[in-house]
Amino acid sequence: MENVGNVLMQKYEFGKMLGQGNFAKVYHGRDINSGHNIAIKVIDKEKVLKVGLIDQTKREISVMGMVKHPNIVQLYEVLATKTKIYFAMEYAKGGELFDKVSKGRLKEDVARKYFQQLIGAVDFCHTRGVYHRDLKPENLLLDEYGNLKVTDFGLSAHASCTRLDGLLHTTCGTPAYVAPEVISRKGYDGAKADIWSCGVVLFVLLTGQLPFNDSNIIQMYKKISKADYKCPNWVPSEARRLLKRILDPNPVTRISMKKIMENSWFKKGLDTKQMEATMEKETPLVNADKPFFEPKKPDFTRVSSFNAFDIISLSSGFDLSGLFVGNDQRDEVKFTSTKPASDIISKMEEIATSLKMEVGVKKGWQLNFKRPSEGRNGPLSVGVEIFEIASNFHLVEVTKSCGDALEYQKILKNYIRPALQEIVWAWHGE
Structure with a gap:
């Protein structure tokens, strides 16, 4: 595949490699039918699956199909085999x-x-x-x-x-x-x-x-x-x-x-x-002998994933919020837990009920609960989101979405934190 002169699905001829990253290589190519120069991005499907970048790859394809503009590299077609995904794209000679x-x-x-x-x-x-x-x-x-x-x-x-x-x-x-x-x-x-x-x-x-x-x-x-x-x-x-x-x-x-x-x-x-100048939105660019990835049953227990940038930024040395606000004034607190995500959500709903707060919108492993009566800055609203750092190891963010900061700090100190003792492994920053 990587040798000059190879042809992809009788449509595109490969030339020299233009660059490469951890999961993809980009080649200079030629459309055999039109003779036009193109760039061909080749993604190793096994590597992408192994590091969990499936959704990111799908999103890149979807987004590039939506943004057709003279100053955006155009995606012409997506092809796939059992082991590779190919993006046929506009070639930028400069x-x-x-x-x-x-x-x-x-x-x-x-x-x-x-x-x-x-x-x-x-x-x-x-x-x-x-x-x-x-x-x-x-x-x-x-x-x-x-x-x-x-x-x-x-x-x-x-x-x-x-x-x-x-x-x-x-x-x-x-x-x-x-x-x-x-x-x-x-x-x-x-x-x-x-x-x-x-x-x-x-x-x-x-x-x-x-x-x-x-x-x-x-x-x-x-x-x-x-x-x-x-x-x-x-x-x-x-x-x-x-x-x-x-x-x-x-x-x-x-x-x-x-x-x-x-x-x-x-x-x-x-x-x-x-x-x-703009170009009309086109239909999704998909053409393959098999789907990009083998279909799987929906995983309704999956929580939001965490990348390396997120984990590094959690280090106290990288936390810049202390430069601007004291620990007792923050609108957001974090803790880690070794409990299942379902247990954490159930506990947060139990706390909301005990505080006579209404559990509002639930979206995956996110929930929001509100106090019906309005404080001086409007009704207090608290958001919770769970991130999976590793198997059975979660990071939880509890955030004041809106409402009075003093009221939030009071219920956080007197009710939420004490009630989470069995759930919390460690509070971030402590």
């Missing part, structure tokens, strides 16, 4: 944008052109409910005409992936490019997080360096949390002002996509036709 910026900063008009195309593509994704979550120069390719193409949707999420609070909670991405709210693990708006990453990319394009860079990752996270960066004097004042509004550590006041596209510096030399 390679990674990273290769350009690694040689130094770009001219202002060139940097602005790439930024305009990036914003156009990412805004299009957001209108489809798709959040990329790993925007960086290595995931931005260039075609033969120098047009930018967003690629690698492996860490992307759809709006349907949000929790009961309407936010995403998976900590992922490349540390130097992630928004502060992603690191804080308190939930984040996928669109606002992508906007921050776009701002970091713009800074890199204009300066040839990262705004937040430190060999000590904790120090780097501290800089990110405060938006502590220095913009060189050669960066135009208009661009500096725009960067300040994008790299706002508060996602609520951070500039929106709409406002970015209305910005005077952004609009200079803008190709409005290209910004407005």
